Amino acid sequence: MSHTSRLKAAVGALALATAIATMPVAALAAPSGGDVRITLSAWNPATPTAAPVATTSTFPALLLTAFNGAFTSQAPTICAAVKAQLTAANGMGSGFTAHPQNFVCNPGSTPSSVALSMQGNAYTIAYTITGNYLELTTTTPTALGAYADPRFSVTFNMTLNVTMPVPSTSAPLAVNSMTVTFSQGQVDSHNLAADVVKALAGVVAFFDGPNFQYEAQKAIDSASVNLTSTANAALAKINLAAVVGPSYTQVSGSLPTGSDGPIMALTFAKPIDVPTHGTATLPVTVQWTYGTGAPAGGCAALSAKATVQVGPPAAGSPMSATGNPGVGSGIPKQTGEWQKCTFDVTYLPSGIPINLAAAISGGWNSAKYVITGLATIGEVPAVETLSSAPATPVVFQLGVRLVNPTADLNASAPGPNKP
Numbered sequence: 023m024s025h026t027s028r029l030k031a032a033v034g035a036l037a038l039a040t041a042i043a044t045m046p047v048a049a050l051a052a053p054s055g056g057d058v059r060i061t062l063s064a065w066n067p068a069t070p071t072a073a074p075v076a077t078t079s080t081f082p083a084l085l086l087t088a089f090n091g092a093f094t095s096q097a098p099t100i101c102a103a104v105k106a107q108l109t110a111a112n113g114m115g116s117g118f119t120a121h122p123q124n125f126v127c128n129p130g131s132t133p134s135s136v137a138l139s140m141q142g143n144a145y146t147i148a149y150t151i152t153g154n155y156l157e158l159t160t161t162t163p164t165a166l167g168a169y170a171d172p173r174f175s176v177t178f179n180m181t182l183n184v185t186m187p188v189p190s191t192s193a194p195l196a197v198n199s200m201t202v203t204f205s206q207g208q209v210d211s212h213n214l215a216a217d218v219v220k221a222l223a224g225v226v227a228f229f230d231g232p233n234f235q236y237e238a239q240k241a242i243d244s245a246s247v248n249l250t251s252t253a254n255a256a257l258a259k260i261n262l263a264a265v266v267g268p269s270y271t272q273v274s275g276s277l278p279t280g281s282d283g284p285i286m287a288l289t290f291a292k293p294i295d296v297p298t299h300g301t302a303t304l305p306v307t308v309q310w311t312y313g314t315g316a317p318a319g320g321c322a323a324l325s326a327k328a329t330v331q332v333g334p335p336a337a338g339s340p341m342s343a344t345g346n347p348g349v350g351s352g353i354p355k356q357t358g359e360w361q362k363c364t365f366d367v368t369y370l371p372s373g374i375p376i377n378l379a380a381a382i383s384g385g386w387n388s389a390k391y392v393i394t395g396l397a398t399i400g401e402v403p404a405v406e407t408l409s410s411a412p413a414t415p416v417v418f419q420l421g422v423r424l425v426n427p428t429a430d431l432n433a434s435a436p437g438p439n440k441p
Contacts, residue, residue: 054283117163
C-alpha cells in the first residue's frame with residue numbers, strides 16, 4: 023500500500039469527528055422551559071362592548087418534560103443503532119470496522135431547556151443534548167496487526183430539530199417531523215496509533231474518507247421514529263378535546279415571551295356568528311311638540327334602521343345592518359301637545375343588543391331639524407335587547423338642531439311655515 027493510501031486509510035477514522043466538529047450551529051431562539059399555554063377566548067354578542075372572556079391554562083415545561091422522557095427512554099435504542107451502524111463490516115468505510123466488544127456509547131445529559139421559534143403555522147423546537155460520548159477502536163485496511171488499530175473518542179452535541187404544527191381542537195399536540203444535527207465535536211486519542219492520526223487531523227479535509235456524519239445520521243434517524251412516538255405519547259396526555267371542548271373550533275398559535283423565555287401559546291376561540299335577522303318586531307315612534315299642521319311629506323319623511331355589533335372591541339367593534347328598516351306612512355297623529363308618527367322595524371334577532379336610529383328624509387329641513395334620540399340633547403341611538411314578548415315602542419324626539427344657539431333656542435317645532 024502506498025504512503026498516500028495508508029494516510030488516507032488512517033485519517034478516515036476521524037471523518038465522523040471532523041464532520042461533527044465543523045458543522046454549523048443553527049441560530050436558535052432564547053431557551054425556555056417549554057411551557058405550553060392554552061387560552062380559551064369567547065366573545066359574547068349579548069354583551070358586545072365587553073372584551074372576550076379568556077380562560078387560560080398553563081402546563082409548565084411540558085415540552086421539555088416530554089422530550090426528556092422520550093430521550094431517556096430511547097437512549098439505549100439510539101446507542102444500539104449507532105453501534106450497529108459502525109460495527110457492521112466496513113461500517114466506517116472500506117476496511118474500517120469498529121470493534122463491537124469495546125464500543126462505548128454514553129448519551130449526554132438531558133437539557134434543562136429547549137429553544138422555541140415559529141415558522142408559518144408550526145412551532146419549531148430545538149432540543150440539544152450536550153456531552154454525548156463515543157469511544158471506539160477501528161480496524162484499518164493495512165497489513166499491521168490489531169496493535170496498530172487506532173482507538174479514539176468523540177464528544178459532541180446532538181440537537182433534535184422538531185416541527186410541531188398548530189393543532190386543531192380534535193387533534194393532540196404531536197410532533198410532525200424530527201431531524202438531527204451535530205455540533206461542537208471534540209476528538210481525543212486513546213493510543214499511540216490514534217495519536218498519529220490525530221496529529222494529521224488538519225489534513226483530513228484533503229482526503230475523501232468515509233462520511234461518518236452521514237452514517238451516524240442514518241443510525242439516529244432509524245431510532246427517531248421511536249423517539250417521536252414516545253414524545254407524542256407524552257404530549258397527548260393533554261387531551262385537547264377535553265380541555266377545549268367542542269365549541270372552540272378556531273385556533274391560532276403565537277410565541278409570547280414569559281419569565282422563562284418563549285411560550286408555546288395556543289388560543290382557541292368560538293366562531294363569531296351573530297344573527298342579523300330574526301322574527302322580532304320593534305315599534306318606533308317619532309314625536310314632536312304640536313305645531314300648526316303636519317310637515318310636508320307627512321310620516322313618510324321619517325324612518326328608522328337597526329344595526330348589531332358583529333365583532334369584539336379588539337376587532338374595532340364592527341357593526342352590521344340587521345332586520346328590515348321601517349318607514350313611516352300617512353299623516354301624523356296628535357296626542358295632547360304632541361304630534362307623532364309610529365311604524366315598525368321588523369325581522370330583528372332576539373337576545374342581542376339592537377342599535378336603533380331614526381332619521382329625517384325629504385320634506386323637512388334636515389339641516390335644521392334633527393332626531394335628538396331618547397334624550398333632550400345628543401344624537402344617540404336607542405339600544406334594545408328583544409325577547410319573544412312584544413316590545414315596548416322606542417320613542418324618539420324631534421327637535422331643532424342648535425346651529426345658532428341664540429336664534430335656535432327661540433325656534434318652535436317644525437311646521438308648514440318653517441321648512
